[in-house]
Amino acid sequence: MITDALWAQVRLGVAAGLGIGAVAAIIRVSGSELLIPTIVLLFGQDIKTAGSLSLLVSLPTMLMAFARYSQDGSFVVLGTNRRFALVMVAGSIAGAVLGGLLLLGVFADLVLIPVLAVVLLDSAARLARHD
Template structure:
């Protein structure tokens, strides 16, 4: 682990009002597009609050985990547990790959050089921008694969998503939802709920792997910061849900994709 991976920013950049407002802004964005917003939180943790890459990823993972736990009850109100139980093979298929991917991804990150991690995160930001555009504007129809191909591709996709989620500290809904629709033919509403069920254990595995590394201490050192930002994210997500549909997707999604691409450029140039 490189020494600069655990840099803690000065307290002046971590005031409670600024931290809460940043979390709220992320929550609003996530709420308006129906996702957690962790992909927008990561560049803020690095660019605005001054955390080094690995510390930012671990903080992002911890906050994403809390946001997912908060979102689950709301999703259960939209899609009942009984309805989800009928689709348990989908979740199991994806988890067969995502749990391994999460452990592998987290193991990879803690051994990675800091400058390499910044470049990897930049590349994944571009991937997230593409996924955001694809999910909202492409026609998502089931591929109609034979069962054995469906199972094999589901496990492979799960592994890749697990790696990405662990490396970025996100829940992975941006990738899970279109995967569930394309491979398993589920509607967007059901896919959103299933993605949370897959995300939660996947995130716990990555979290467990990160807990074995010395840089995990960043959580204890920045506990108040993380709690304030999570509170802002939850409050912002509620507001974002109320604003759903106020801004047309044809304007909002490209704008947010540009934000991700700009963030990718800044991460790639980060020293």
């Protein structure tokens, strides 16, 4: 039997997903920078679970964005910046592998949450100063 608390959590999850998806689409990101804190703060999950869920939830968002940007020619700029794009892809893959290895059982949530907060605040400050 589905309880009222579970229905409330489902409604909250759908509302959060719609909001995060809309913001992610507007600013052309996967939404993880919003999704992870939402999963931790609203649903009480640990940060490692939130990161894993974020990857799972972000995949459809990224696929939709890829399809949309392919149609409107947004990827043309990658051809003119091919070397930069390849270096970023290589760095991203290496960082994901290293980060995954380091995070699995090495760092406690008490360390990861403040680090995530600092990264998000730094990103917000840089974005606010960006022309």
